[in-house]
Amino acid sequence: KGSGQLGLLVGRRASGGPTGERRRGGRSSLPPSLSHYSSSSDETVSGREVVQVRRRKKRKRPVGEQERKIRQKSVWIEEALRAGDKDRLSQLAVSERGLLSDEVRVRVWPRLLGINMLETVTILPGEEELSNHPEYNQVVLDVNRSLKRFPPGIEESERPLLQDQLTRLIVRVLVAQPTLHYYQGYHDVAITFLLVVGEHIGYQIMEKLSVSHLSKFMAPTMEQTMSLLQLMYPIIRLSNPSLHSHLVQSELGTIFALPWLITWFGHVLPDYSDVVRLYDFFLAGPPLMPVYLAAAIVLHRQEEILATDCEMSAVHGLLSRIPVNLPFESLLVSCQQLYEKFPPYSVEKEAALDLARQKGEREKGRVVQSVPVKSYRQVLTRIVIYSAPVLLGVVVWRVMQG
Numbered sequence: 001k002g003s004g005q006l007g008l009l010v011g012r013r014a015s016g017g018p019t020g021e022r023r024r025g026g027r028s029s030l031p032p033s034l035s036h037y038s039s040s041s042d043e044t045v046s047g048r049e050v051v052q053v054r055r056r057k058k059r060k061r062p063v064g065e066q067e068r069k070i071r072q073k074s075v076w077i078e079e080a081l082r083a084g085d086k087d088r089l090s091q092l093a094v095s096e097r098g099l100l101s102d103e104v105r106v107r108v109w110p111r112l113l114g115i116n117m118l119e120t121v122t123i124l125p126g127e128e129e130l131s132n133h134p135e136y137n138q139v140v141l142d143v144n145r146s147l148k149r150f151p152p153g154i155e156e157s158e159r160p161l162l163q164d165q166l167t168r169l170i171v172r173v174l175v176a177q178p179t180l181h182y183y184q185g186y187h188d189v190a191i192t193f194l195l196v197v198g199e200h201i202g203y204q205i206m207e208k209l210s211v212s213h214l215s216k217f218m219a220p221t222m223e224q225t226m227s228l229l230q231l232m233y234p235i236i237r238l239s240n241p242s243l244h245s246h247l248v249q250s251e252l253g254t255i256f257a258l259p260w261l262i263t264w265f266g267h268v269l270p271d272y273s274d275v276v277r278l279y280d281f282f283l284a285g286p287p288l289m290p291v292y293l294a295a296a297i298v299l300h301r302q303e304e305i306l307a308t309d310c311e312m313s314a315v316h317g318l319l320s321r322i323p324v325n326l327p328f329e330s331l332l333v334s335c336q337q338l339y340e341k342f343p344p345y346s347v348e349k350e351a352a353l354d355l356a357r358q359k360g361e362r363e364k365g366r367v368v369q370s371v372p373v374k375s376y377r378q379v380l381t382r383i384v385i386y387s388a389p390v391l392l393g394v395v396v397w398r399v400m401q402g
Helices: 002-015 018-024 042-056 065-083 086-094 102-112 127-131 136-144 159-176 186-210 223-230 232-239 241-249 255-262 272-284 289-300 302-306 312-319 328-341 344-370 376-401
Strands: none
Touching: 065 086, 065 102, 086 102, 086 272, 102 186, 102 272, 127 159, 136 159, 136 186, 159 186, 186 272, 223 232, 223 255, 223 344, 232 241, 232 289, 232 344, 241 289, 241 302, 255 289, 255 312, 272 289, 272 328, 289 302, 289 328, 302 312
């Protein structure tokens, strides 16, 4: 009897009896995709389905505007690298945020200078030739004093190796270019390239820059360097005459900006990211861009300068300390605008006229100082003093004749 009832039940399910009709009537909470013979309860299955739906509808994290720009720029850089488009790489290096990361700079910096590492074959001098170079000892001294330029994350055990690499890099350039002269500050430029691209590529870059952008700093004397510094003043005068007048009256000179130019600001900026950003800009631009950036910084600080006493030590003390929060992206835009508005040939012409004017004023000052005249009474006194011997001589001659 029990087996008969079981057979009847199975028959009803198979033939669509009452049990099957209840299932088809829509009262069941089981989803169509699940079997009616599942051992799970209706509530458990529904909960699982909700979890699955939520996972499918999970949204991606929204991308901010800045991140979107960075991703787009990364794509453009990769496209320019694949195409070998140097002009496009230069545009991207100059534009906002520069080349984005050191991983990108390793690939782009050599391209900006026309260096093809696959075609470059270099025979490097040995350790003995390097140590015998006349400027080797000075380089070693400067490198040993450059510990603060190494990033703080570098362990003490790594520093001696980096110092050896930096010394080799610099002296190898001097051996390869015997007409160039080492200057204090050159190592500040070289260390940036060493940290970003390593010793081998860093040497190639420094040799290229030494005969182009840095060549005037490596002359036998400081004359060409001082001439470059003088170019700031015409740019400042043409942009802001009152600021220029304040600087001239304070007898400031140009020494405050000397470390800016000869180290490409590497010695005076504490933030590594600011330094490499400026190097992106300088490598992609003409050699005089550091001069224009120096002028842009002075113009940017005009309110501070004009509020300072018109005295050399006060103004020099202010400008020799660069604020850590300078808006370099906007300053680089200003730098480009100054370059376009006052191109080098016009600035050099103005600087030559300024030097001629200053020379004339110095010569005029010497003449005035040799015959100082302050009042009408002094003029009469001088006439009397100079003419008295003559008058006395005339009187004596007439007496003798009488």
